[in-house]
Amino acid sequence: MGGSLARALKKKFPGVTVAGFARNSRSRQKLQRLGLVDKVSSDLEEVVREADYVVLSLPVYVITEYMQKISKVLKAGCVVFDLGSTKQYIHSQAKRRLPRKVKFIGCHPLCGSEKSGAEFSREDLYRGSVCIMTSSPRSSGTRQVKKMWNQLGATVVFLTPAKHDRLLSSLSHLPHVISFCLTSCTPLTYAVQFPKSLKELTRISGSPPQVWAEIFLSNKNFLLQDIRKFREELDRAAQLISRGRQEELGKWIRKANSRHAAIQQG
Amino acid sequence: MGGSLARALKKKFPGVTVAGFARNSRSRQKLQRLGLVDKVSSDLEEVVREADYVVLSLPVYVITEYMQKISKVLKAGCVVFDLGSTKQYIHSQAKRRLPRKVKFIGCHPLCGSEKSGAEFSREDLYRGSVCIMTSSPRSSGTRQVKKMWNQLGATVVFLTPAKHDRLLSSLSHLPHVISFCLTSCTPLTYAVQFPKSLKELTRISGSPPQVWAEIFLSNKNFLLQDIRKFREELDRAAQLISRGRQEELGKWIRKANSRHAAIQQG
Numbered sequence: 001m002g003g004s005l006a007r008a009l010k011k012k013f014p015g016v017t018v019a020g021f022a023r024n025s026r027s028r029q030k031l032q033r034l035g036l037v038d039k040v041s042s043d044l045e046e047v048v049r050e051a052d053y054v055v056l057s058l059p060v061y062v063i064t065e066y067m068q069k070i071s072k073v074l075k076a077g078c079v080v081f082d083l084g085s086t087k088q089y090i091h092s093q094a095k096r097r098l099p100r101k102v103k104f105i106g107c108h109p110l111c112g113s114e115k116s117g118a119e120f121s122r123e124d125l126y127r128g129s130v131c132i133m134t135s136s137p138r139s140s141g142t143r144q145v146k147k148m149w150n151q152l153g154a155t156v157v158f159l160t161p162a163k164h165d166r167l168l169s170s171l172s173h174l175p176h177v178i179s180f181c182l183t184s185c186t187p188l189t190y191a192v193q194f195p196k197s198l199k200e201l202t203r204i205s206g207s208p209p210q211v212w213a214e215i216f217l218s219n220k221n222f223l224l225q226d227i228r229k230f231r232e233e234l235d236r237a238a239q240l241i242s243r244g245r246q247e248e249l250g251k252w253i254r255k256a257n258s259r260h261a262a263i264q265q266g
Numbered sequence: 267m268g269g270s271l272a273r274a275l276k277k278k279f280p281g282v283t284v285a286g287f288a289r290n291s292r293s294r295q296k297l298q299r300l301g302l303v304d305k306v307s308s309d310l311e312e313v314v315r316e317a318d319y320v321v322l323s324l325p326v327y328v329i330t331e332y333m334q335k336i337s338k339v340l341k342a343g344c345v346v347f348d349l350g351s352t353k354q355y356i357h358s359q360a361k362r363r364l365p366r367k368v369k370f371i372g373c374h375p376l377c378g379s380e381k382s383g384a385e386f387s388r389e390d391l392y393r394g395s396v397c398i399m400t401s402s403p404r405s406s407g408t409r410q411v412k413k414m415w416n417q418l419g420a421t422v423v424f425l426t427p428a429k430h431d432r433l434l435s436s437l438s439h440l441p442h443v444i445s446f447c448l449t450s451c452t453p454l455t456y457a458v459q460f461p462k463s464l465k466e467l468t469r470i471s472g473s474p475p476q477v478w479a480e481i482f483l484s485n486k487n488f489l490l491q492d493i494r495k496f497r498e499e500l501d502r503a504a505q506l507i508s509r510g511r512q513e514e515l516g517k518w519i520r521k522a523n524s525r526h527a528a529i530q531q532g
Binding site for chain 2: 157175178183191197200203204208217223227228246250254263266
């Protein structure tokens with residue numbers, strides 16, 4: 001997501017200098033080779049000291065660690081925004097860790113894929129996408145960042161951090177838990193090819209471990225609620241099957257059919 | 267699936283007469299309008315009396331009902347095959363319900379989609395697909411039907427009915443239960459668009475109620491085993507999340523990642 005943003009910014013705003021931070025020389029070389037950034041350094045202070053905007057594109061807990069690391073170096077008026085997938089924890093930490101002279105703006109672009117790494121970055125990733133912003137729509141920093149997303153072709157939706165986390169638990173975090181579970185219990189047989197439906201259900205189980213462990217843990221309460229709800233639904237299905245309740249099973253599926261249409265079109 | 271088979275047969279074997287059975291006039295008109303069959307009738311005996319091959323493309327329990335209905339009319343040497351998604355029950359009923367003068371061959375083409383109905387039929391559905399056959403590979407009826415699948419571009423894999431049902435429970439029936447459950451507990455909000463991953467996980471929850479209720483019930487024992495296994499995995503995930511076990515969660519996801527690769531490529 002960060003790599004795609006760098007590409008999109010360089011394309012849309014050729015006058016802007018995009019600087020990247022990479023700890024080890026291999027990542028630095030990769031960023032340079034791919035032409036993602038104008039300059040790249042392993043010196044964090046050097047990268048952010050003069051920045052007007054700082055983008056934190058990292059796993060959730062690492063985002064908050066980096067807030068601490070850059071807090072002393074940022075210039076006054078700097079706009080810091082993140083691309084993290086949970087928002088309550090990040091906002092609470094931004095308040096504690098970033099100085100008041102900078103503006104923190106929470107962003108969560110709803111795009112990206114299960115593939116992570118600069119080599120999968122795409123200049124057009126944000127075109128036609130939706131970005132959720134979780135800071136007050138009225139602050140000047142929010143307006144600046146919103147304008148950037150719009151210029152990159154994304155639509156912005158405002159939600160409070162709590163509403164964001166509640167919604168994303170159901171729409172994204174629970175589906176990821178389910179996908180990891182399904183992959184974990186699928187027999188790796190080669191008797192026949194895996195059906196398309198199974199491949200679709202397990203595609204996101206290729207998502208990166210650290211990123212998703214930190215999403216699950218930083219949205220624990222909502223996610224555990226959703227897992228419980230899903231489990232109740234599963235138990236209900238198992239009961240109907242075990243008791244041979246054909247008519248009720250049919251009704252249950254029919255109800256899912258009508259909700260299915262809303263999800264596929266929405 | 268039946269409609270696509272009719273289309274494929276008419277295309278590949280222009281000399282063959284394909285006759286369709288449809289109970290009500292609306293379905294008859296649809297089959298005629300779509301040009302799926304050479305003739306269509308609501309008189310079951312008329313449709314099957316002279317048939318060399320009879321294809322039963324219906325929900326599992328309905329397949330076995332129709333075995334009973336046609337058993338008195340079929341001519342000697344007729345090859346009856348089905349396209350049903352569970353096989354133990356169908357084979358057991360074929361033994362009881364069909365006369366010994368006809369050959370019953372169990373088939374399960376692994377294609378099709380969540381959309382049912384003649385209007386979604388495709389002449390090329392079977393090209394490049396896999397068809398599982400669950401009758402003895404050595405019988406003459408099996409060889410004839412296998413040849414037909416091969417001529418339509420499908421690869422045939424032989425499994426016993428029990429192995430078929432065991433495997434399909436994990437690869438297809440459990441994923442469908444999960445997809446219905448997920449759709450049932452997804453909030454139908456329009457705050458943001460539904461993520462691609464959620465759409466993928468819920469696509470098959472648009473599958474037809476009767477077909478799937480009958481699949482679940484006719485494969486009850488294996489399916490309940492698989493639901494239990496999935497539930498244990500889900501409980502394990504919930505426990506790791508609830509206890510904040512970041513490292514173990516990461517390991518669990520990493521393990522899923524490696525299995526994911528095998529599924530996506532297999």
